[in-house]
Amino acid sequence: MKSPEIRAFFDEPTNTVSYLVWDTQTKQGAIIDPVLDFDLASGEVSIDSVDAILAAAKEEGVEVVLALETHAHADHLSGAPYIKAKTGAKIGIGAHIKDVQKIFRPVFNDPDLKTDGSDFDRLFKDGETFRIGELDVEVLHTPGHTPACVSYKIGDAVFVGDTLFMPDFGTARADFPGGDARRLFQSIQKLLALPRETRLFMCHDYKAPGRDDYAWETTVGAQRDASIHVREGTDEDSFVSMREERDATLAVPRLLVPSIQTNIRAGRFPEAESNGVHYLKIPVKPAGNLQLL
Numbered sequence: 592m593k594s595p596e597i598r599a600f601f602d603e604p605t606n607t608v609s610y611l612v613w614d615t616q617t618k619q620g621a622i623i624d625p626v627l628d629f630d631l632a633s634g635e636v637s638i639d640s641v642d643a644i645l646a647a648a649k650e651e652g653v654e655v656v657l658a659l660e661t662h663a664h665a666d667h668l669s670g671a672p673y674i675k676a677k678t679g680a681k682i683g684i685g686a687h688i689k690d691v692q693k694i695f696r697p698v699f700n701d702p703d704l705k706t707d708g709s710d711f712d713r714l715f716k717d718g719e720t721f722r723i724g725e726l727d728v729e730v731l732h733t734p735g736h737t738p739a740c741v742s743y744k745i746g747d748a749v750f751v752g753d754t755l756f757m758p759d760f761g762t763a764r765a766d767f768p769g770g771d772a773r774r775l776f777q778s779i780q781k782l783l784a785l786p787r788e789t790r791l792f793m794c795h796d797y798k799a800p801g802r803d804d805y806a807w808e809t810t811v812g813a814q815r816d817a818s819i820h821v822r823e824g825t826d827e828d829s830f831v832s833m834r835e836e837r838d839a840t841l842a843v844p845r846l847l848v849p850s851i852q853t854n855i856r857a858g859r860f861p862e863a864e865s866n867g868v869h870y871l872k873i874p875v876k877p878a879g880n881l882q883l884l
Contacts, residue, residue, distance in 0.1 A: 592746050592747060593614070593725060593726055593746050594746040594748065595614065595726050595745045595748055596613050596615050596651075597610055597612050598611045598651075599792070599807060599808075600640065600647075602628075603805075605626060605667040605846065606666070606795050606796060606797050607624065607626050607664075607794060608796065609622065609640070609644060609670075610623040611647055611648055611651075611653065611655075612723070612745060613648075613653045613723070613726075614725050616724060617724030617725055618654055619653070619723050620723060620724075621656065621657035621658070621659050622644055622655055622674055623659045623743065623750050624659070624660060624669075624752070625640070625641050625644060625673075626667045626668070627668040627669055627673065627858065628640050629846065629849060631846060631849065636668075640670065641670035644670075644674075645677060645678070655674060655678040656678075656680055656681070656723065657681055657683055657713075657723060658675060658681070658682045659683050659684075659743060660682070660684040660854070661684075661741055661742065661743070661750060661752025661753070662684070662685065662691075662740040662741070663737060663739060663851065663854040663855045664794075665767060665847045666795070666846055667846060667850060668846065668849060668850050668853050668854065669853065669854050669857070669858030670858065671857060671858040672858040673858075681712035681713055682711050682712050682713070683714070683715055684713075684739065684741070685714070685715055685730070685740065685741035686708065686714040686716050686739075687732070687734065688708050688739040688855065689707060689708045689739075690738040691737055692704060692705065692707075692708070694738075694768045694769050695768070695851055695852075698874060701852075701861070703861070703862065704855070704856065710856045715741060717732035717741075718730065723745070726746060727745070727746070728743055728744065728745050729743075730742075730744075731744055732778075733752070733782065734774050734775070735754065735763070735777070735779075736752070736754060736763040736765055736767070736770055736775060737769055737770060738769040738770075740753065740754060742754060742782060744785075747788065747789055747790055748789075748792060749789060749792065750794075751792065751793060753794050753795060754778055754779060755779060755791060755793065755814065756796065756797075757796060757807070758814050758818040758819065759801075759802060759817070760797060760799040761820035761821075762775065762820040762834065764834075765835075765838060766838035766839070766841070772830070772831045772834040772835050775834065776827050776830045776834075779821050782811065782814075783815055783823075785811050787810065787812030789811040790809075790810055791808070791809050791810060791811060792808055793806075793808070793809070794807075795807075820833065820834075848871065848874075849871045852872065853871075
C-alpha cells in the first residue's frame, strides 16, 4: 500500500484544515477541502488561502488534478472553482450531494439550483476507487453530519471531513438538515474498524480545553483509546443521546448561509443579476409571533 505525501494548511478564521496530497512518483496530486476567503461583513472574496496551497503545489512540482470535497461545508466557502480555473482540476464530492441540493433548494427558494449534482465533475459512490497518479483512493460514504459526507482513504491516510475531530474534542454535530446522530455513529464505527495504525486527518480543529496548539492528525488507535465521544465501548444509544443534547446548545455557524448556497453549487456563487453583481439570500425567520412589516 503506497502512502501519499501530505501538506496541511490551517485557516484560523474558519478553523479549517485543507490538504495538498500527492504521489511522489508521478507528482500528480489533489487538494482536499480548499477554503475561499470570505468576509461576511463586506461580502469581499479573496483567494489568499487557495493561492498558498497552489504555491506549495508549484514548489513541490505537483500537478493538481482533483479538488476533492468531503461534503458541502457550512463553515467556509469552497475554493474548488478557483483551483479548477487555475489548474484544470476536476471537482469531486460524494454522490449524495444530490440529496443535500434537494434539501436546500426550497430553503433558499432557488429554482435555478440544480439537484442532479451536475455542478460537480465527479460524484463518488460508497466503495468507489480511483487513482491519483499511482495512489489508490477509496471513497467511504460516512453520513451523519450531512447525508453526503465521504471520507477519502489514500494509502494509510484517511481524510475524514467533519465526521471526527481530534480525540480530545470529539465528533461532528448532526443537527443540520439531513443530519442524523445515529448514522454519524455508524459512520464513525466504519472508520474505527480500520487498522489501528491508520492515520486520520481532520477537517477542523478548535483546540480542546487544556491544549495550547492546533492539531489535525491522529490515528484510529488513538480514537479508539481516547476519544471523548466514541472511545471503545461507547454504545450507540448513549452516543446519540449525548450528540443530540450537545447539538441543541450549539450556535449556527457564522458562515452557514453563504457557505451552503455556494458549496452545493460546487463552490460557485449564484448567477450574477442584470447589474453584474452576485447576491446571496438570507432567509428571515421571525421569532415567536413577531409579524414582519
